[in-house]
Every structure is written in C-alpha cells, then in structure tokens.
Amino acid sequence: MTLGFIGTGTIAEAIIDGLAGTAHPVSAILVSPRNADIAARLAERHAHVRIADGNQAVIDGADTVFLAVRPQIAAEVLGALRFRAGQQVVSLIAATSAETLRGWVGPDVTLTQAIPLPFVAQxxxxxxVFPPTPQVMALFDALGTAVPISTQAEYELAGVGSALMGTFFGLLETASGWLAGQGMAPEAARSYVESLVGSVTDVARRHPDRELSVLRADHSTAGGINEQLHAQFTAQGGSTALAHAMQSVLARISGQGTSPER
Incomplete structure (x- = not known):
C-alpha cells in the first residue's frame, strides 16, 4: 500500500515517523514538496519516503491520500487537484465539515476524517475516526488507539476534546510556575507537578467504571486542601471558563462561530 500526504507539517511527520515503528503494511509514502525542510527530513530518515514532484503526483501515485493542509489554504490547494473515483482520502483538516471537504475533493472518493495527535509518533x-472505515481504523490502531465515531456531531465534539492539550499544558505551567515563585526550585516544581498529574491520570484510566466526580471526592479529604483548592478554583470561575471555552471551540468547528484573529 502506498500512502500520500498533501501537506507535510507536524502531524504528517508524526504519522510517518510513527508508522516506521510498526508492522503496518506500507510499501511507500509520497510527500508533497511544499514544506521542503520537513519533507527532506522524512526522506532522509525513512528509505520508503519519497518527495513527489507536486500535489497531483501524490494523488496519482498513492492508494490512500492524507489531507494535511491548514484549513485557511485548503480550498485553494485542494480545488486544483483531481482525485480518482473510489480513492481513499483521509482528511486531517481541522474545523471543516465533510460537506465542505467533498466540495473540494469531489463526491466520488471514499472520505474519512480523523484527528490524530502528535503522540502518534510514539x-x-x-x-x-469518522466514519470508522476499517482500513483507516487499522492504520491508526497501529499508531495508538483508533476511536470509532458514528456521527458528525460526535466527531465535532471529539475535535473540541482534542483542543484541551494546550490548556492542559497551561495548567501545568501555571501550577509549577506558582510553586517556583514561592521558592521551590523550578526543575523540582515541574517534575513534581508532572508526576502528580501523571499518577492522577493513571488512576482515572484504571477505573473507567467510576464517575470522575467520585474519583475527585475519593482524592479530596472532607475539609482538606484538595477539597479547598477545587472549591476555590470553581468559585473563581475556573470550571465555568473551561466550559465556555469548549463551547466557543465547538461553535468554530461546527461553523457557527469564527476563527480568532491571528
């Protein structure tokens, strides 16, 4: 099987690097030359990666084509290309509906949308994955865990969930920065907070049958400091702010809102 990537950015690089460490059957990978540095890096690292002459050459030479261009330029890039009837096309383009995508790539392709995260490199x-096409599910299962999504609405919500990464790191940044500001060595503050959060996340994974509110209560002694911090965080609007932020991202993904100015 030959894979092709239109757009060679961070996520495309993570997928290609990740596949190199698996037994998933890929005979060749074609990458577009648009991002010359990343394309050259991938071709140097992996013998089966080849830089195509252009985006149309990627489509013509690939069985499965990944769309990994930024949404701001997707219409311009994809509108000039010709896809084969029945060709497997996997869109990694954020905040873009299947209807919009089909307007760019044509109605006759087998279209799947996916939200891979940088961790697929490891x-x-x-x-x-929506819809959960077997071929695409198998590929992303080789890169971690593929989650089948059955409706467009659920896929949009998964997109909102994926947007939590920056906020999560922001919480670690704030917490470790506060500890360091109070006198703890910065390296120790970061290590302590990262290890604590890792352990808490592991508890949640090991108890999928227990409500998160129950786990929170189990790890918060009545009248203790865990209960105090969460109560203050909520009282100061932390939980509400997060919910509002997630709602704004959903509005953007579903086309009911606009992208922030950059």
Missing amino acids: QQGVTA
Whole structure:
C-alpha cells in the first residue's frame, strides 16, 4: 500500500515517523514538496519516503491520500487537484465539515476524517475516526488507539476534546510556575507537578467504571486542601471558563462561530 500526504507539517511527520515503528503494511509514502525542510527530513530518515514532484503526483501515485493542509489554504490547494473515483482520502483538516471537504475533493472518493495527535509518533494516544472505515481504523490502531465515531456531531465534539492539550499544558505551567515563585526550585516544581498529574491520570484510566466526580471526592479529604483548592478554583470561575471555552471551540468547528484573529 502506498500512502500520500498533501501537506507535510507536524502531524504528517508524526504519522510517518510513527508508522516506521510498526508492522503496518506500507510499501511507500509520497510527500508533497511544499514544506521542503520537513519533507527532506522524512526522506532522509525513512528509505520508503519519497518527495513527489507536486500535489497531483501524490494523488496519482498513492492508494490512500492524507489531507494535511491548514484549513485557511485548503480550498485553494485542494480545488486544483483531481482525485480518482473510489480513492481513499483521509482528511486531517481541522474545523471543516465533510460537506465542505467533498466540495473540494469531489463526491466520488471514499472520505474519512480523523484527528490524530502528535503522540502518534510514539504509537500512543487516541485518534478519532469518522466514519470508522476499517482500513483507516487499522492504520491508526497501529499508531495508538483508533476511536470509532458514528456521527458528525460526535466527531465535532471529539475535535473540541482534542483542543484541551494546550490548556492542559497551561495548567501545568501555571501550577509549577506558582510553586517556583514561592521558592521551590523550578526543575523540582515541574517534575513534581508532572508526576502528580501523571499518577492522577493513571488512576482515572484504571477505573473507567467510576464517575470522575467520585474519583475527585475519593482524592479530596472532607475539609482538606484538595477539597479547598477545587472549591476555590470553581468559585473563581475556573470550571465555568473551561466550559465556555469548549463551547466557543465547538461553535468554530461546527461553523457557527469564527476563527480568532491571528
């Protein structure tokens, strides 16, 4: 099987690097030359990666084509290309509906949408796949865990969930920065907070049958400091702010809102 990538950015690089560490049957990978540095890096690292002459050459030479261009330029890039009837096309383009995508690539392709995250480079993490085409599910299962999504609405919500990464790191940044500001060595503050959060996440994974509110209560002694911090965080609007932020991302993904100015 030959894979092709239109757009060679961070996620495309993570997928290609991740696949190199698996037994998934890929005979060749074609990458577009648009991002010359990343394309050259991939071709140097992996013998089966070849830089195509252009985007149309990627489509013509690949069985499965991944769309990995930024949404701001997707219409311009994809509108000039010709896909084969029945060709497997996997869109990694954020905040773009299947209807819009078909307007760019044509109605006759087999279209799947997916949300891989950078962790696929280490065969870790989850990738939402809609609809859960067997071929695409198998590929992302080799790169961690493929999560089958059955409706467009659920896929949009998975997109909102994927947007939590920056906020999660922001919480670690704030917490470790506060500890360091109070006198703890910065390296120790970061290590302590990262290890604590890793352990808490592991508890949640090992108890999928227990409500998160129950786990929170189990790890918060009545009248203790865990209960105090969460109560203050909520009272100061932390939980509400997160919910509002997620709602704004959903509005953007579903086409009911606009992208922030950059």
